Amino acid sequence: MAEVKDRSQKEFTHDRPWCPNNKGPQNVTHLSEFHLLGLSEDPQLQPILFGLFLFMYLVTVLGNLLIILAVSSDSHLHTPMYFFLANLSLTDICFISTMVPKMIVNIQTHSRVISYMGCLTQMSLFIIFGCMDDMLLTVMAYDRFVAICHPLHYSVILNPHRCVSLVLMSFLVSLLDSLLHNLIVLQLPYFKDMEIANFFCDPSQLLNLSCSDTFINNVVMCFVVTISGFFPISGIFYSYYKIISSIMRIPSSGGKYKAFSTCGSHLSVVCLFYGTGFGVYVGSAVSNSPRKGAVASVMYTVVTPMLNPFIYSLRNRDIRRTLRKLHSSTV
Numbered sequence: 001m002a003e004v005k006d007r008s009q010k011e012f013t014h015d016r017p018w019c020p021n022n023k024g025p026q027n028v029t030h031l032s033e034f035h036l037l038g039l040s041e042d043p044q045l046q047p048i049l050f051g052l053f054l055f056m057y058l059v060t061v062l063g064n065l066l067i068i069l070a071v072s073s074d075s076h077l078h079t080p081m082y083f084f085l086a087n088l089s090l091t092d093i094c095f096i097s098t099m100v101p102k103m104i105v106n107i108q109t110h111s112r113v114i115s116y117m118g119c120l121t122q123m124s125l126f127i128i129f130g131c132m133d134d135m136l137l138t139v140m141a142y143d144r145f146v147a148i149c150h151p152l153h154y155s156v157i158l159n160p161h162r163c164v165s166l167v168l169m170s171f172l173v174s175l176l177d178s179l180l181h182n183l184i185v186l187q188l189p190y191f192k193d194m195e196i197a198n199f200f201c202d203p204s205q206l207l208n209l210s211c212s213d214t215f216i217n218n219v220v221m222c223f224v225v226t227i228s229g230f231f232p233i234s235g236i237f238y239s240y241y242k243i244i245s246s247i248m249r250i251p252s253s254g255g256k257y258k259a260f261s262t263c264g265s266h267l268s269v270v271c272l273f274y275g276t277g278f279g280v281y282v283g284s285a286v287s288n289s290p291r292k293g294a295v296a297s298v299m300y301t302v303v304t305p306m307l308n309p310f311i312y313s314l315r316n317r318d319i320r321r322t323l324r325k326l327h328s329s330t331v
Contacts, residue, residue, distance in 0.1 A: 063309030
């Protein structure tokens with residue numbers, strides 16, 4: 001393994017200037033390729049990881065496709081809430097497809113190499129669809145706020161044109177977020193290492209591999225992450241604050257349960273998405289082990305998109321009814 005690594009270093013290293021931020025000389029490389037270390041280098045675990053991630057990927061794609069099929073096939077589900085849900089399912093399919101297929105291929109071919117442009121592309125798509133998840137969850141919280149706090153004006157406020165505009169705005173904000181991250185990474189001319197301690201090209205790890213002074217880039221990236229993360233979650237908190245305030249004014253307990261039950265699935269997905277994401281970044285900050293961070297990142301990059309269809313299908317009566325109809329029509 002060490003000989004392969006040394007040979008790869010010699011093969012893909014174009015020049016070796018000194019690192020300007022260090023007091024002494026250090027090998028620095030202008031790379032055309034990176035190495036994704038993955039979750040484990042144990043050969044005995046590779047077949048298990050291959051089967052596990054292939055299974056989770058297929059379940060995620062199939063589950064989210066069923067949600068999209070159910071929403072598109074049943075006219076009773078042609079409402080803003082299910083329109084946003086279908087877009088969330090499509091985003092989850094794209095999100096997991098940016099990382100897991102590459103990891104499965106790497107395990108099967110016993111190769112951990114990803115080209116520089118391939119790494120930038122994967123990073124860009126990861127940010128776009130990850131941010132889209134974030135934005136769509138915020139839009140869905142706004143949808144529940146309007147439905148519960150302004151039920152008589154629901155169809156007027158969330159008309160089809162506005163629903164499409166909200167999804168399009170979510171995509172444009174995600175695209176801008178991705179472009180800003182790309183501009184930051186493209187300014188990094190040299191890297192201290194070619195190994196990324198994860199199974200995908202994590203933008204924060206690319207910054208850590210840079211040889212140049214990344215203070216300004218880190219400040220800009222933190223600002224971008226704050227804007228793309230703080231404002232959406234603030235919108236979700238505000239929406240649920242107003243929702244809970246409105247529900248508490250309902251006199252009957254049955255009315256309270258019925259009103260809050262419409263938010264149960266969305267609230268579960270929000271807690272899962274932000275809980276796993278927050279746990280990963282807090283764990284990475286506390287732990288000095290990049291490999292543990294890679295294992296933890298599986299939770300929000302793979303497990304969360306896989307569980308979303310189950311949460312909505314198990315907690316949503318309309319989705320369950322439509323899926324049963326689809327099953328009975330195919331039998």
